[in-house]
Amino acid sequence: MKSRFFKLFYKIHIYAGFFVAIHLFVFITTGAVLLFKDEIEGGESHAEHHEAIQLPALDAHLQKILARYPTDRPLAFNIEESDPDVAQIRMGLNGSKMFRESRRVYFNIHTGEEVAAPQKTSSLMDFILRLHRELLMGSNGKIYVGFVGLLYAFVLISGFFIYGNFAKKTQFGEVRQNTSRMFNSDLHRFLGMSIFAWGLMIALTGLLLGVSSTLIKVFQYSELQKLTAQYPEAPEPPYASLDLVLAEAQKALPGTSFDYLAFPNSQFSPPGHFLVLMHGNTAWTERLVELVVVDAVTGKLTEVRSLPWYLKAAMLSEPLHFGNYGGLFLKIVWLILSVISLFLPISGLYIWWDRRSKKGAASTATAAKSSLTIGKGRLFKRPYLMPTIIALTSVTAVVGSFLTTGLVNTLLALFLALPAYFVLRLVVRWLRKGSV
Structure with a gap:
């Protein structure tokens, strides 16, 4: 093993280790704090987040918000992770399909009243x-x-x-x-x-988490291209009710919970179809999502698509990296x-x-x-x-x-x-x- 190759291999190990060592001091100390984030902030442990969330009727609340902002286009809808009683709707200003510079509207899912944005983590955390x-x-x-x-x-x-x-x-x-x-x-x-x-x-x-945003952008672009080519027609509103679309997605994937919805014909959705992301309710599946495609007019299931392996690996990387699942x-x-x-x-x-x-x-x-x-x-x-x-x-x-x-x-x-x-x-x- 005392060959020239081994000596070169050994030197690369030393100098690569020297470069990594400078960063590990930061990563390990900050990672130790983030590991006990829930205990420090007094929040619920991540390991206890596996139960399914039951959503009430939401369509009436959505119609009120659309009437309040008549020139805006609905782009996306999701429940806030930090407060399951609060939902967010992204609204494209003046009918824009783009998410950048869009309006964020928060409302209580039970009363429909607009509320302030949920408080995020502390500035220090x-x-x-x-x-x-x-x-x-x-x-x-x-x-x-x-x-x-x-x-x-x-x-x-x-x-x-x-x-x-x-x-x-x-x-x-x-x-x-x-x-x-x-x-x-x-x-x-x-x-x-x-x-x-x-x-x-x-x-x-850590490598997968570092490139996760890039992987998501690649998937969004490639998958949207496929969906747009597959469903080129863009029927005019009125669209199916939000409650019907969510119920259809739940029916297509029983044992899952709602994660995210993209309205038809937006920056990240094809013409004439809702895209609904559903995630599992176990420690293994809660980070994994399936993509449900629902017809915008009839509200009926069109197809269910699985995410590619590289995105699934990136999604599973966060709990495995931080050890907050057990x-x-x-x-x-x-x-x-x-x-x-x-x-x-x-x-x-x-x-x-x-x-x-x-x-x-x-x-x-x-x-x-x-x-x-x-x-x-x-x-x-x-x-x-x-x-x-x-x-x-x-x-x-x-x-x-x-x-x-x-x-x-x-x-x-x-x-x-x-x-x-x-x-x-x-x-x-x-x-x-x-x-x-």
Whole structure:
């Protein structure tokens, strides 16, 4: 493995890791705050949002709003996530089909009275979210963050292959204390392999979230082109009632809840048809939506379209990235793994700096070998066997806790805590034995 290719691969790992490390300090600290957003703001846990929302009759309220703004065109309708009693209608000014500079009208879904826009998250929490999501650089910042996620994935994967070359003389979880450089190198590799699967998931979901807006725009353009070509005719109003359209969408996809409706012949809908987005009511499906196409005049179902795989992956990335789908215990495990992952760039930077400052200097270590270990046995002596078991266990725990609730969810989260247990075990032994 001491080939020219390996040395180049190793150097790329180091410098890519150096670049990623600068950003991880921001992402991990802000992500830890966002992880407990509901608890900090006193809101309802995201894991409790799975029940279906029953909508009252809405058409009469819509007609009143249209009469109040007779020159505007209805573009879209949705229920506010922060307040399920409040709905929003986007109105194109002076009959415009465009969403940009459109009017937003909020009303109570029970009384039909116009209300003020629901209060968003606190200014501090909004700042932290924008810092984490886009580094305060807007839409371009999201793409940049996605690029950092891609590099982080490369650093983890390259580290996985590099690990085997350096772990031939040590067992998994063994941290030698002969010198500070040896101690930090072994610790860096141990931490990296312990959280490899979890860290890779965070990196890839971060990448998908970074490019999600671009993926949505691509889908909107391509799908709208197909729908417009398929349904070119634009019948004149009056259109079917809003209640009839929503009922037809619910009938087409039982067991789902309303998410979003685009009125016919707007910037994001074809002529002569409503587009209704419906989402599931479970932890797994609430982020996934299906597209229901309803005839604008008859209010009858035309077809149901599934979103492409890349959009489904992007939609599932948010809960998987933030770990807010399995209750408080899973959030605590997520926080512990985040803290552990924070030591990866710290130890990596130390190794890089130590090698630069002592380059060419001969080692003066004469002490007998002294090591910390987390366990003994055949499993720990094989370089890749134990890390692979931990990785598979972590993946099983993440997917399993995403699909279940209650006690089963908590038990599965315990499997995800396995890397944290090993790290804690090593720390306890280090404290008992004494530091380098």
